[in-house]
Amino acid sequence: MNSVRFLASPLRRALAVSVLAVGALGTAPAFAQDTTPIKMLVGFPAGGSTDAIARSLALGMEKSLGRPVVVENRAGAGGQIAAQVLKGSKPDGLTIFLTNSHAITMIPHTLKAPGYDVAKDFAPVSLVAFNPDVFAVSTTVAGNPADLKEFAAWAQKNAGKGNVGVPAPASAPDFVVSGIAKALAADLKSAPYRGDGPVAQDLVAGQIAGGVGSVGVMLPQVATGKVKILAVNGTQRVSSIPNVPTYAELGLKGLDDQIFTSVIVPAGTPADIIARYNAAIAAAVAAPEMKERLSSLGITLVSSTPEALGQRIQASSAASLAMMKAAGYTPQ
Structure with missing residues (x-):
């Protein structure tokens, strides 16, 4: 290596x-x-x-x-x-x-x-x-989860539907999904894409339940009302989304490298x-x-x-x- x-x-x-x-x-x-x-x-x-x-x-x-x-x-x-x-x-x-x-x-x-x-x-x-990564979800998800733990609970109750788009396999976003699934005992599965742009597009279209990608790609989609950001990596919150907690704030360890x-x-x-x-x-x-x-x-x-x-x-x-x-x- x-x-x-x-x-x-x-x-x-x-x-x-x-x-x-x-x-x-x-x-x-x-x-x-x-x-x-x-x-x-x-x-x-x-x-x-x-x-x-x-x-x-x-x-x-x-x-x-x-x-x-x-x-x-x-x-x-x-x-x-x-x-x-x-x-x-x-x-x-x-x-x-x-x-x-x-x-x-x-x-x-x-x-x-x-x-x-x-x-x-x-x-x-x-x-x-x-340009930190964020965890975003489609607002078409039933119940419109308010936070990451609610989304994980929804995924656990809806086996096979907790697909989370990531920009590439064996990437930090891919491993973030794995870490969240283990920590929150949720049925979450990574769905590799070629870049986070297509991930954001499928979130807007409701084709996938969640997605991990850069704040620069995901943030503009929030304005559509079809995407919600639930968490961000890094050691502190992002000023443009001050109400979104970091993974560490949610008790999720090892996911804070920005x-x-x-x-x-x-x-x-x-x-x-x-x-x-x-x-x-x-x-x-x-x-x-x-x-x-x-x-x-x-x-x-x-x-x-x-x-x-x-x-x-x-x-x-x-x-x-x-x-x-x-x-x-x-x-x-």
């Missing part, structure tokens, strides 16, 4: 100039003389919350860097395909990867041969956002380029226009040093491994 831990060498190279990030932007005019587009890989289709973050970030980075940043969707396998593309890219700064945490903290544990080693093949640049989005690059990318991109990301996520575009989706924008991102990946990797083991999942 691959260890999701950045090796010292690429991390040190990234950190060596991270404190000079603002200064690096000061040399942007020379950097901008090269108008070759920077390719931003995204492991999910257009239209989802990760894609929305990517397109907003690309616009912001273009302003700081003075050169085009083009989003390229390489969807499939929960971001694994895009990660493999990144691994095969030259470390010249022309290819970056905006990824959610699943591809770099969960897949290396659930697959024996994911096709990349996060520690050896990639270098961290910056956190970009927290999904995050970050930018990584191929290992060996020059430290000065990492510094420029780190500073450009910080400027983009702090800009009012990006916050305005994404705030309605419940997405919290952040930035970080490469070191902080590396530490976050290590912590999330440990949490992912614990969830997988708790679910009794065997790497495939």
Whole structure:
């Protein structure tokens, strides 16, 4: 099983100039003389919350860097395909990867041969956002359960109807469903989809009883009156849905690792380029226009040093491994 831990060498190279990030932007005019587009890989289709973050970030980075940043969707396998593309890219700064945490903290544990080693093949640049997963239910469920425990009780009384859509098999949402089923003695079964967009669509249509997906995808569906959010992962409630409790508040342990989005690059990318991109990301996520575009989706924008991102990946990797083991999942 691959260890999701950045090796010292690429991390040190990234950190060596991270404190000079603002200064690096000061040399942007020379950097901008090269108008070759920077390719931003995204492991999910257009239209989802990760894609929305990517397109907003690309616009912001273009302003700081003075050169085009083009989003390229390489969807499939929960971001694994895009990660493999990144691994095969030259470390010249022309290819970056905006990824959610699943591809770099969960897949290396659930697959024996994911096709990349996060520690050896990639270098961290910056956190970009927290986009927590939520547990949502269709309001077509009989009795319209008011909370997660009521939904679990309904599922227990209606054997075979407690299907819960998840964005991918062997994902954090998949293991969340397993954890809830065990903790609340409920007949809940994961129904894997290809992304959380289709999960939200089937919830609205009443085709499935429940679903787990990003707050950015589920929150807009609440306005239809056909979807209700009952719980959120993470250590604190989300400001856009302040009345929705965390799993921990409901007494459900081991389900609080919050999904995050970050930018990584191929290992060996020059430290000065990492510094420029780190500073450009910080400027983009702090800009009012990006916050305005994404705030309605419940997405919290952040930035970080490469070191902080590396530490976050290590912590999330440990949490992912614990969830997988708790679910009794065997790497495939």
